[in-house]
Amino acid sequence: MKILHTPVVCGAEKPFTLLHISDTHLTLADERNDKRKIDLADDRSSCFPSALSDLREAEEYARKNHLTIVHTGDLIDFVSEANLDAAKKFTSGNDVFFSAGNHEFSLYVGEAFEDEAYRNQSLAHVQESFTNDIRFASRVINGVKLIAIDDSYYRFDRPQLEKLKKETEDNLPIILLMHNPIYEPELFRTARPKGDSAYLTSTPDELMSDYSEYRFKQQQADDITIETTEFIKSCPLIKAVFAGHLHYDYEGKLTESIPQYVTGIGTMRLIDIS
Template structure:
């Protein structure tokens, strides 16, 4: 289980380029509009991240059940009276169905740990989702026993095989002429194989959106992240204190990760129209290259999601 507990995000949502905030019942739904030249039909996507479900039952060990109760209390202390992370997550499924979105994307930490009850809960929810969807892992989806390693993630992958690609941890779908790419960077790294998959998709010069759990390091984002978490918990981040890095169990950056971040920030990344991610539990928008923005969506357990409108330019 993660030793650093999330805090309530009290930071006001920043205004995205072309974005406002809509209310959906008790939900806070960020709205982002992206204009795409040549788009034949307007599209609507829903982005959900960091719901941190804490469902657990007698099938788990006593130690796991106790850890789950402690994690559930962390989130219960931050929710409105009577609400639960499960109730909020179920409302997101309802909202997606009611709004008849064209696609729903879940960018990790939907569950706080991979208990059998949590996995059954998301299975049932995805079964009743009307839209096609993508689900990429966050660190909490697989980080369960205190060991934040690639081996632990690999061991957990089979539990998610119905929803994610295990090789190379990078799913590509097309809707209405726009490619949606879900990248598993839940260990703060991007492999050479993942990078090549995305580079090949970008080479076709078709518009695409990138969805991943951990945001890419940007100078305009890192201050807010460090203020909140006391660590630069971003993909490609520099400036880690060695003791803090060790506490977070984040290894030094792979060469392929650095190359990927530089590629995204350059015109070589092609017709990318936006990056969407979560992990840091706050709303933030910043350019990663000229005219292209990374949109960080606040945690789902705060009843926040993002509605993405793609419209013809």
């Protein structure tokens, strides 16, 4: 795997390093699931041939160097018992802090519109394989707060915003972890030509005028998402945002004071926090 080094200066009590990976897309299935799922695994495995080997390489690197792994979603490509077993082994066997991606809740990959009702079909079962709340969680390392927040359907919700505000009350510096990057002009210019949409949270409506009806509905920000995004951008305690989803590496600025980093498939990003 490629290794990137990213320094973040935020006033840590003692310098430390996090290992950021994202979008592993494990594609495992066995007889505990139906034939449709097994066929899906066979088909999707060709899209992510190095998923298991990359995950093992990251695990080995983290163990050798005594690092916490931060994973920003799509560890699994779809919900299956074999995938969830692998997720449980990964999260329980390593020091892992995790934020959900959209594929954590995907039943057959693209078979239905993904919204809260769709996610809730599998959320409780999927959650059992992870060691932190995959929709919102926080932990403190050396005086720096890590917050994982699920925006995997391009939206935040009211409880997440209230929890995020509550987490700022102790005035600790914050590193924010999420699956989908937040819209910024330069990232939009980079992402838009690569596909049928930019796949960013809080993209302004007017910039999505050429999206298909499906992609516009999927990625249109509601009022609470816009409010949460504005809170993030205006919060002086948030020192950096780390995301995935796009499958390629990117470094930019959410605001003049908040850098945003996207870590792609096949990359280990070492976040050196001081």
